[in-house]
Amino acid sequence: MFKVLVSDPLSEFGIQKLLDAKDVQVDRKTGLSEAELIDIIGEYDALLVRSQTKVTPAVIEAGTKLKAIGRAGVGVDNIDLTAATNAGIVVINAPDGNTISTAEHSFAMIMALARRIPPAYKKLIEGEWDRKSFTGVELNNKTLGIIGLGRIGAEVAKRAKAFNMTVIAYDPFLTQERADKLGVKFGTLDDVVTQADFITVHTPLTKDTKYIINTKEFEKMKDGVRIVNCARGGIINEKALYEAIVSGKVAGAALDVFEQEPPVDNPLLKLPQVIVTPHLGASTVEAQENVAIDVSEEILHILRDEPFKNAVNLPSIPANVMEKVKPYFELNEKLGSFIAQIAVGGLKEVVVTYSGDLNDIDTAALTRTTLKGILAYHLGAAANYVNAPILAKNRDIHVTEQKSTYGGGFNNLVTVTLKTSQEERTVAGTLLNGYGPRIVKIDGYSIDLVPQGNLLLVHHNDRPGAIGRVGTLLGNNDVNIATMQVGRRDVGGQAIMLLSVDKEVSPDVLDTLGELNEIKSVTQIEL
Numbered sequence: 235m236f237k238v239l240v241s242d243p244l245s246e247f248g249i250q251k252l253l254d255a256k257d258v259q260v261d262r263k264t265g266l267s268e269a270e271l272i273d274i275i276g277e278y279d280a281l282l283v284r285s286q287t288k289v290t291p292a293v294i295e296a297g298t299k300l301k302a303i304g305r306a307g308v309g310v311d312n313i314d315l316t317a318a319t320n321a322g323i324v325v326i327n328a329p330d331g332n333t334i335s336t337a338e339h340s341f342a343m344i345m346a347l348a349r350r351i352p353p354a355y356k357k358l359i360e361g362e363w364d365r366k367s368f369t370g371v372e373l374n375n376k377t378l379g380i381i382g383l384g385r386i387g388a389e390v391a392k393r394a395k396a397f398n399m400t401v402i403a404y405d406p407f408l409t410q411e412r413a414d415k416l417g418v419k420f421g422t423l424d425d426v427v428t429q430a431d432f433i434t435v436h437t438p439l440t441k442d443t444k445y446i447i448n449t450k451e452f453e454k455m456k457d458g459v460r461i462v463n464c465a466r467g468g469i470i471n472e473k474a475l476y477e478a479i480v481s482g483k484v485a486g487a488a489l490d491v492f493e494q495e496p497p498v499d500n501p502l503l504k505l506p507q508v509i510v511t512p513h514l515g516a517s518t519v520e521a522q523e524n525v526a527i528d529v530s531e532e533i534l535h536i537l538r539d540e541p542f543k544n545a546v547n548l549p550s551i552p553a554n555v556m557e558k559v560k561p562y563f564e565l566n567e568k569l570g571s572f573i574a575q576i577a578v579g580g581l582k583e584v585v586v587t588y589s590g591d592l593n594d595i596d597t598a599a600l601t602r603t604t605l606k607g608i609l610a611y612h613l614g615a616a617a618n619y620v621n622a623p624i625l626a627k628n629r630d631i632h633v634t635e636q637k638s639t640y641g642g643g644f645n646n647l648v649t650v651t652l653k654t655s656q657e658e659r660t661v662a663g664t665l666l667n668g669y670g671p672r673i674v675k676i677d678g679y680s681i682d683l684v685p686q687g688n689l690l691l692v693h694h695n696d697r698p699g700a701i702g703r704v705g706t707l708l709g710n711n712d713v714n715i716a717t718m719q720v721g722r723r724d725v726g727g728q729a730i731m732l733l734s735v736d737k738e739v740s741p742d743v744l745d746t747l748g749e750l751n752e753i754k755s756v757t758q759i760e761l
């Protein structure tokens with residue numbers, strides 16, 4: 235039974251799939267302090283949050299069973315991604331579910347700012363009929379500057395066009411083609427800052443976007459510009475914004491997000507030109523259902539070891555690539571595990587070579603899986619698909635990927651070479667259509683092995699009686715041989731035997747096997 239902790243308020247309807255799952259127990263405990271979360275997180279396989287729960291390195295360290303953290307929303311700045319990745323925990327978000335709600339909220343803020351609705355409302359309910367203090371401005375024919383033209387920015391642009399605004403956008407990933415499609419002017423940050431009557435930001439908070447609007451940018455703006463932030467506190471420098479409003483440069487600001495949430499003694503909240511909401515961009519029935527549904531479904535996939543999407547700490551694999559690489563995951567992981575079990579010495583370098591059908595597709599996910607197979611043999615469950623590259627990097631294990639047109643007669647061939655402090659070993663495998671994975675080469679010896687169960691790899695001299703002695707010894711010790719293959723390079727030279735046996739062979743029997751005449755080494759492998 236998997237245990238999932240929901241530590242922020244999530245739509246009950248949205249998490250219904252999790253609640254209904256027979257293999258999942260869901261606990262909902264909101265408003266926990268960091269210490270309270272640390273106390274209980276060790277019981278859980280997955281954690282579901284919105285933006286309130288701070289998933290700190292200490293929480294992640296205490297979450298010894300955690301396999302996944304799901305963010306029912308977009309921004310993952312409340313989750314320590316580095317700590318999660320190092321711990322091998324997948325972090326997923328729900329990037330699409332709240333786009334429309336947040337775009338609508340941003341537009342509501344633009345309109346409320348233009349027509350000064352919140353202060354007018356406040357005065358009226360306080361008993362004053364004041365019609366002269368709240369003269370607004372039209373949006374018609376004004377220029378809206380958008381910084382960050384992603385999902386939400388693009389939806390805001392569409393709405394602004396409907397209000398007959400000119401839209402100018404800055405986004406380093408924006409192409410002229412996409413700008414044309416959306417009917418927006420393609421600009422630099424400077425263009426947006428100098429030309430806009432309203433400026434709205436829709437980027438994530440990163441080291442590049444932190445304070446992207448600061449004193450210097452305010453100085454370049456048109457007098458009477460209006461500023462909107464429904465993305466993240468810290469994209470606009472609040473201190474610089476305060477000064478720009480007080481100086482009269484900025485006519486007003488609409489803020490849904492703050493550098494510190496909830497804001498404490500924030501002077502912006504005292505300015506009549508500033509309107510605020512408490513991080514409500516995604517707070518609609520629809521958005522909350524959407525994000526909770528998305529994240530619940532993906533958490534179930536992760537817990538059940540099924541393919542999942544929207545991981546923020548894993549490279550995304552396009553569907554057309556996934557379709558091609560998916561059948562190879564098992565082969566690559568088995569090759570990794572096999573080579574790790576036969577190689578002696580400290581791991582130094584891994585080279586994975588893809589040939590034949592695999593020559594021209596993106597195989598990065600397969601290399602990651604191979605690495606997981608190698609490291610999991612040494613580190614157990616502490617190594618997984620998420621943290622394998624970082625574990626390798628931290629241990630100075632150099633990983634490279636190569637492509638080759640030569641498949642040695644196979645339609646597809648994956649060759650893994652492992653260099654250690656003592657030796658270099660090579661194992662190659664293929665995926666036989668309709669028959670699954672096969673290991674077809676070990677250190678240059680050709681074989682045909684189904685990579686599963688208990689195996690014995692014996693290096694011996696190619697002399698009469700060597701094979702018989704091994705069979706007799708195993709039989710005398712009640713070890714049944716299911717299959718056996720022999721490979722040699724030259725008659726009478728070095729050779730290998732690969733046996734699949736019905737049970738694990740005891741260390742004593744392995745030692746005795748190793749002492750038999752003509753036997754050079756015996757390695758037990760479990761796949």
Ligand SMILES: NC(=O)c1ccc[n+]([C@@H]2O[C@H](COP(=O)([O-])OP(=O)(O)OC[C@H]3O[C@@H](n4cnc5c(N)ncnc54)[C@H](O)[C@@H]3O)[C@@H](O)[C@H]2O)c1
Pocket residue numbers: 308309310329332333336381382383384385386387404405406407408436437438439440442443464465466490491513514515516517
């Ligand atoms: N207020 C809320 O409740 C609420 C709700 C949802 C999302 N958000 C926030 O809104 C933001 C945008 O969300 P989205 O779904 O549109 O994300 P998105 O990834 O679709 O779009 C972000 C865009 O920002 C652009 N960008 C990145 N760095 C930039 C830079 N230095 N300069 C200019 N543009 C840059 C990216 O290229 C991308 O196009 C996120 O920060 C998210 O957390 C807030």
Ligand SMILES: O=C(O)[C@H](O)COP(=O)(O)O
Pocket residue numbers: 284285286306307308309310332513514515516517
């Ligand atoms: O990044 C997001 O999705 C928004 O900031 C929404 O945050 P919330 O889930 O706390 O409303």
